[in-house]
Amino acid sequence: MKLVFLCVCVIAALHAHYHATTQAAQLRRVWMQDHCKNGICMNIEIGRNDFVLLSQMPIANQIMLSFLNSSISKIPSLMFETFPDLQVLHMDNCSVDVLESPQFEGASNLKSLSLAHNQLRDIPKNIFLGAENLHSLTLNNNKIQKVHNMSFHALKELKELSLANNRLEHLPTGIFAPLRKLLDLDISGNLLQTFPRGIFDKNLNLTQINLGRNRFAVFESELFKLQHRITMLDLSGNVLQELILNFPELSTAKANNCDLRKLTVYGYVSELELRNNSLREVPHLQHAANVTSLDLSHNPLGAMRGNPLRRYIGLERLNLSAINMHDVPEQLFKKQTQLKILDISGNALYNMKFTIFDSLKSLEFLCFQQNNWNCDFLQLLMNSYVKRRDVGYIEDTIEPEMVDDYIDGVACWYENNKSSKKCDSATSDAAMELAIVRNDMKSFVDVMDKKFVKVYRMLDEIKAHL
Template identity: 25%
Template sequence: MVLLFNPLCTTLWKLMVLWIIFFTMPISSVGMTTKMMTKDSNNTSELHENCPVMCRCPTPETVDCSQAKLTDIPHDISQKAINLLLNGNRLSEISDECFSMCSRIQTLNLKGNEISEETISKNAFYALSNLHHLYLSQNKLQKIPKDLPNSIISLNLEGNFIHEVDDFALAQKQHLRRLYLHNNNITSESLSKKAFRRLLKLEEITLSNNFMQAIPLFPDYIERLHMENNQISGISSGIFRKKKKLIALYLQNNNLINEGLSSKSFTGLNRLEYLDLSNNKLKEIPENIPKNIRRLHLEKNNLEKITHKSLAALQKLEYLLLQYNNLNSSSIDPGSFSKLRSLKTLHMFTNNLETVPSFLPPRLEYLILLSNGIKKLKRNTFAGARQIRDLNMRYNKITNSGLEKGAFRPLPRLTTIDLSGNQLTAVPSLPRSAEVVHLSDNRIVRIPHKSITRLSRLYHLVLSGNKLQTIANDIFKDSIKMKILDLSRNQLRTLPSYFPPNVEYLQLHHNQLSRIGFTTFISSPLLRVVFLQENNFVPESVDARAFHGMRFLERVDINWKPPSSNMARQVRRRRHTLKREKRRHFRLKKVRFYIGT
């Protein structure tokens, strides 16, 4: 019996079984098996032989020669190839013969080579009558190559040195739907007015990261237009007059000013849903923004005021981004946002607001007001905005005296609130619906009992970076849903008798704690991670049984202070004790103890 478990004997036993099966098998079966093996071998050999050297052919239809350091296009490409990948090589020339036997190719990737329009033969693409997707990005093209197949649906010329697009560059490309010309050297003067005239099926065009000073003429059926990162300072009246299918317009990172826009600059964009005007030089919200807009980016401008008329017509607007401007409370007309019936997200952080804008939209769910100068929240501040779920007011100047009683009462659905970096001295009264509460980096010295016990849904509480010295023993006893509790960077000398019963992540580092007893964490058997470093612990002050019975514990961070002459010996002894306790009590889970000096 012992020999049967020897590896060598096991191998011999298997060979004997195979020998018996082979010689007891009928001759016809052996012949059939041999033929099948020969056939499979021939198929594998055939596939291998049809694949050019230095290339990979995962299927007969795909030839992958990318990143192969090729200087010439392989001459033995399979006639069955549909996808040919030649990107990331050192190709500099395409002759008439290169693709003469590859008429089935639909996708040709030549990205990242050294090809120029002068090194492409006149009939180089003549045989590619089925070509749909052509990638010539990141080469050395200065003009769009002539005689490209008329069957092309998607043409990518990004990252070249193209500085001129004439009338005939894209002539007869009647099937072209997507054209990518970003990251080139195209200017408004070098782009012919008729360059895109015949592209009747064009749906998307990207001209971003060029040197355009104006929006060019393009087909009426365009759906997406990328003009970001150019030098556009104005939009001509009527330029979009017949662009009834345009749904997304990207104009961020230009030089747009209000003087360069007229009341008819956006006329005709009846289906536009996405408009990005961020990072320009606008001082006011432009007039007559299309009524169907759902997402409007106006961040990083020089906006100084918002009037009643600015947004009144945008009944379908869902996302309004106004951060990083020069808005203050007096420059916003009262009720400017009240007619935005569909608005769900409003970003106004990093402005100069002293108060929360009045008459917020009724369906607003996400309100981000961090990094302003807001000092007070009144009872009616959030009146009418009962749908708010996420409120971020970090780094303002809110005090407890500036919080009127019942300020958050109109927010029955609020689940996440962030009041970090303000001037609070006590945990305020928050909505019962709160699940995630951030109060770090305030001046909090006390936690009123009801401020925590009334929050029956509280899941995540952050009180780090405050001035807490003591916490009531039973304040977290009934917080049965709390999983994460952060009390780090305070002045705690003692810990409460009860932690949340289901807490998993507990941060107590950077306090003034000096003792961990046997029962310190006994109320929280589900602990996974405990951070205790940078306190005043010495080896004798931490009970070896403090983590007894915690089956889910994964990590404990702790270090010893203050140093003494026999510190090294104590640390070694304590490490050994903790490891011994770990082996004894945590056999089902490996616990990592990080014990610093």
């Protein structure tokens, strides 16, 4: 029995030695120094079993390293021993699919790391040990489904973090707790629906946060009650029908493509983007006078009666494109003396009164293309206002066979027929009916566009799950 057992052990040992020898024979030696010049490494292919030789000795004073047109399954283990002074490492679109400890040993000088557009699925615990001075970490456009409370444990100096366009459905409560100096967080383009309570309680210095293109149906301002320095918030592309913002002072708030129907803002905001929602009236902000930029384009606001902009006296940029507007009320812009850029394109405007422009003393750019302009009125508008005041504008892109004429590049229609080239300055019933039909068609197209956006969003979610 002892002899048999000994023979079995010897055979097993020989088999293991043969397997190890065969595997070693399959290792392909890759000399990276043959592919790198002036901080740019090109056309490198490194498989999981390749034996990577970076250099025969450490390379000093190499601060930045970027990989282009390369396929690398993992970061070479001796990367930071070979480049001890490395501060910036870009390995975007390199097919990196795993991070293995001790991946960043010796990376104490590393300040910026970008691993965007790779194949990562998991951020292991304590993986960044050794890179304690990292300021910027970019992990967007991977396939990350899982992060842990200790994934970013070592990154106490981190200021910018991007996890955008991954497959995250949940975040653990303590995931961001070590990042006390974090300023900019981008987790847009994931599958998040809610946040655990207290997830941002340690990130008191946050100034910018992007939550766009997730699945939030409700936004809880209470989660950011301790973040008094937030100046930029992006919630675009979620399914928010009602939104309450409660921040001391926002420089920019974005909620585009949300199907938003009601907005309440406490505190101050300077730039407000509400493009492509379902708003039927201009939001009533307590501090509307502090808004300098307002984008309400592609909302079914309609006639804009009752001077709804009267409190927005500080506006410098205003976008009212494609809001189903058939005419412009005479008093609509009476309070906008500081307005520099006005967009009323994509509506069903036929003509309007020139007294509208009396208060727009600061106007520098007027977008009014893609309307139903009467040719005679448009000619008058060009000569008496646009050219005389040297106001910039955008030309139309409508096919020539779809319009009657162009005035300085802007499409228009004659009231009667193309040959007469004349029309009365008054708005005829026929012209108004034509404008309404065109506008209804635009509204229908807008509705279909929104439906297609939702369908594409569902397809992206199905693709992400697959």
